Amino acid sequence: MAGDQGAPPAPRKRSWSEHPTLRFLLAALVLFGSYWSYGYLTGPSKITARLRDRLGENPAELNVTVTAKFPPEEFHISIYQQLDSMRGVEESTAALYSITPAAIRTLSQYYWVKELDLIPGK
Numbered sequence: 001m002a003g004d005q006g007a008p009p010a011p012r013k014r015s016w017s018e019h020p021t022l023r024f025l026l027a028a029l030v031l032f033g034s035y036w037s038y039g040y041l042t043g044p045s046k047i048t049a050r051l052r053d054r055l056g057e058n059p060a061e062l063n064v065t066v067t068a069k070f071p072p073e074e075f076h077i078s079i080y081q082q083l084d085s086m087r088g089v090e091e092s093t094a095a096l097y098s099i100t101p102a103a104i105r106t107l108s109q110y111y112w113v114k115e116l117d118l119i120p121g122k
Helices: 002-006 020-046 049-056 074-083 101-108
Strands: 062-068 085-090 093-099 113-118
Touching: 020 101, 020 113, 049 062, 049 101, 049 113, 062 101, 074 085, 074 093, 074 101, 093 101, 101 113
Parallel strands: none
Antiparallel strands: 062 093, 062 113, 085 093
């Protein structure tokens, strides 16, 4: 019996919940879900009352200003251009023309967008 004490213990089989890949995937899912949820929940509050009223009329296209939390860089401008016709940036506000209501709702979900409003006088 004295010889049995020196034998190494049998390796313990890992549970599926302890697998590093599963933990990574779960963490990535939580981070992505948090990012998406934040945009989904805060998006409507970034649309001004005037633009919300106009969206209620179900127009095909609108002309809007997008105010970001900081001056837009090349990445942000490329997103604006993909959505439709961008015609200038002044400080942190960009003018977008002929943008669809669906694109407005999508744009409102980005964390860096501060406010969406109708272009005055249009």
